[in-house]
Amino acid sequence: MKEVKTPRKPFIIYVLVVAFIIIVLNGLLFPNIMNKHxxxxxxxxxxxxxxxxxxxxxxxxxxxxxxxxxxxxxxxxxxxxxxxxxxxxxxxxxxxxxxxxxxxMPIWLSLILSYVVPIAIFILLGSWLSKKMMSKMGGGANSMAFGMGKSNAKIYVQSDSGIHFSDVAGEDEAKELLTEIVDFLHNPQRYREIGASMPKGALLVGPPGTGKTLLAKAVAGEANVPFFSISGSEFVEMFVGMGAAKVRDLFKQANEKAPCIVFIDEIDTIGKKRDGQIGGNDEREQTLNQLLTEMDGFDGSRGVVILAATNRPDSLDPALLRPGRFDRRIPVELPDMAGRAAILRVHAKKIKIADNVDFDEIAKMTAGASGAELANIVNEAALRAVREKRKFATQADMEASVEVVIAGYEKKTRVLSNKEKLQVSYHEVGHALVAAMQTHSAPVQKITIIPRTSGALGYTLQVEEKEHFLMSREELENKIATFTGGRAAEELIFHSISTGASNDIEQATKIARAMIMQYGMSDEFDMVALQNVSNQYLGGDATLACSNETATLIDRKVIELVKEQHAKAKKILEDNIMKLHEIAKYLYEQETITGEEFMEILNRKPEQIEEKPEE
CATH class of the missing domain: 3.30.720.210 (Signal recognition particle alu RNA binding heterodimer, srp9/1)
Known part of the structure; x- marks a missing residue:
């Protein structure tokens, strides 16, 4: 879409003109007059x-x-x-x-040059400036001096090169719900004949980077109507009443350009719940009240549709979500495997890429990635191809870019000692071996001991063959055991422990606590929710919903669960210690091995090697 910029009042230009005239008079004209006698x-x-x-x-x-x-x-x-x-x-x-x-000089000349001339200049320019501003203000009550009450919305008009639904992938359900709004803007008579009215507003909710703003622009592109885009933070002003004035001006412009779409991004900035406490932010509450009034007042049959986006829907005021305002709530969730592959194909059209790139394979490796992260992965692949002096991106570039997003770039300047390198090898193979020997674990895709910029000295990449949305108790327990496999290998081989398992400990504890407090997978607590989770789209903020005695018991259960899986991981490694030595030795020499190489070594007959590594 083509943005139409709203012309700003050139008040600063007027000030600069006056200053320039005074400087010229004092620097050139006045000295010449004084020197004439x-x-x-x-x-x-x-x-x-x-x-x-x-x-x-x-x-x-x-x-x-x-x-x-x-x-x-x-x-x-x-x-x-x-x-x-x-x-x-x-x-x-x-x-x-x-x-x-x-x-x-003569007193009369000094008086004229010092007082009369500057005063006359300011009077003349001030009179002209006042007339200019009054003509632009038009005497309207909604206009404020110097544009302080003017809406800062960016206006986009329809164009052939705009964004359409074909540019948005992985959100088929959201596009289907928004298609009805597009059809109403194209054919409003069909809905009027049956007596149906279009929802005045639609709220797009979902995690960051899933394409909420892109969907709103696609609706305007499909409907071929003007599109007003503004962020909720732009309504927040220092002076009370300015935000409300901007809301009035925005809806006034929208009614003048109807049919059109008004999009308010991050609406939770001004739409938070009113707590009624004295001494709160009166400016924000006045802005919210004005927004509620305007949404009640405008005629939806004219074709003005209000779209808003937020990743904190639970913080919005209930008055904003009631029928008649934001009638429709459209979830824009993280894409599934098919959606991720479709998003990768859309972004791959912008770069030169090899014909044999398997987007489905890349989609498997990027479980939980948002549309913005997938776009970044494609761009990283193109950048890597340029660094390697190739004319197009390959499958290897795409896979390497996934690793960059997950673990960061390779840190080639960090050189590990032989002992540290050997310890990291056993640590990573411990993860992989525990995962491979369990029936409900994802297959190992890659193992590496090359340090990364994220701080990891190595990592084990597991990729699910098929996407599933439910996890059983056994699967979660196996994940905890896999996380403890690295520390278990260090204990078994070196009879010592290191700081390398800090992230593993954090992840294992997080899963164990969620199993007991959130998923009801504890025999003692049964199906009782022991915590409340808010801001689910921003990582989730958990708060305890139990007594101190229960919290103590929860801690004990979490420790027991993690210790149980740690012992299971150690038993798996003890039963397969020859394979642990063999794979760790191969990884120590190669630094990076693929999932196929790992399974080939795991399935062949064990070699006779020493049980303890050389120091």
Whole structure:
């Protein structure tokens, strides 16, 4: 879409013009006027006036002498001569020594230049400026001085190169719900004949990066109507009442350009629940009240549709979500596997890419990724292809870019000692071996011990063959066991532990706590929710919903669960210690092995190698 920029009032230009005129007057015109009454004479005339004692004020400079006659009405200047007795003769002639003699001018001229001329300039320009602003304001009550109450909405008009539904992938359900709005804007008569009215507003909710703003622009592109885009934070002003004035101006513009779409991004900035406490943000509440009033007042049959986006729907005021305002709530969730593959194909059209790239395989590796992250993955693949001096991106580039997003870039400058490198090898193979020996674990895709910029000294990548949306108790327990596999390998082989398992401990504890408090997978607590989760689209903020005694018991259960899976992981590694040595040795030498290489070593007959690694 093509943005139409609202012209701003050039008040700053007027100020600069006035300042420029004053500078010119003081720097050029006034000095010239003052210097017009200075008469230049020869040195002989100066000496004659001294002899006749007709010198009033005198200033001896390095290059000239400026003086007046006895009446001090006429100003003269002459050159400097080598005259050592000049000062004595001037003193005998009763001359007065003074600086800036040439600036002495008639009082009437000084008054005019110092006061009358600047005042006249300000009066004339001020009168012209007032008329200019009054004509633009039009006398409307909604307009404020200098545009303070003017809406900052960006206006996009329809164009052939705009965004359409074909540019949005992975959100088929959301597009289907929004298609009805597009059809209403195209054919409103069909709905009026049956007596149906279009919802005044639709609220797009979902995690960051899922394409809520892109969907809103696609609706405007499909409907081929003007599109007003503004962020909720742009309504927040320092002065009370300015935000409400901007809301009024926005809806006024929308009604003038109907049919159109108004999109308010991050509406939770002004739409938070009103708590009724004294001393709150009156400006925000007035802005919210004005928004509620405007949504009640405008005629939806004219074709003005209000779209809004937020990733904090639970914080919105109930009055904003009631029928008649934001009637429709459209979830824009993270894409599934098919959706991720479709998004990758859309973004891959913007770069040169090999014909044999398997987008379905890349989609498997990016479980839980948003549309913005997938776009970043495609761009990283193109950048990697340029670094490798290739003309197009390949499958290897796409897979490497996934690793960049997950773990960061390879940190080639960090060199591990042989002992640390061996310890990291056993740690990562411990994860992979525990995962491979369990029936409900995802297959291992890659193992590497190359340090990454995220701080990881190595990582094990697991990829699910098929996407599933429910996880059983056994699957979650196996994930905890896999996380503890690295520490278990260190204990088994080196009889010591290191700091390398810090992230594993965090993830294992998080899963165990969720199993007991959120998923009801504890025999003791059964199906009782022990925590409340808010801001689900922003990672989730959990708060306890139990007594202190229960919280203590929960901690004990979490510790028991993690210890149980840790012991299981250690038992798996003890039963397969020969394979642990063999794969760790191969990883130590190669630094990176694929899932196929890992399974090939795991399935072949074990080699006879030492049980303990060389220090």
């Amino acid at each position: 200075v008469k230049e004479v020869d040195y002989g005339t100066f000496m004659t006036m001294i002899d006749e004692k007709d010198i009033g004020l005198v200033e001896v400079k390095d290059t000239e002498i400026v003086f007046t006659d006895k009446s001090e009405e006429n100003v003269y200047k002459t050159g400097v001569m080598n005259d050592p007795q000049l000062v004595d003769r001037l003193h005998e002639a009763d001359a007065k020594f003074q600086r800036n003699v040439e600036e002495q």
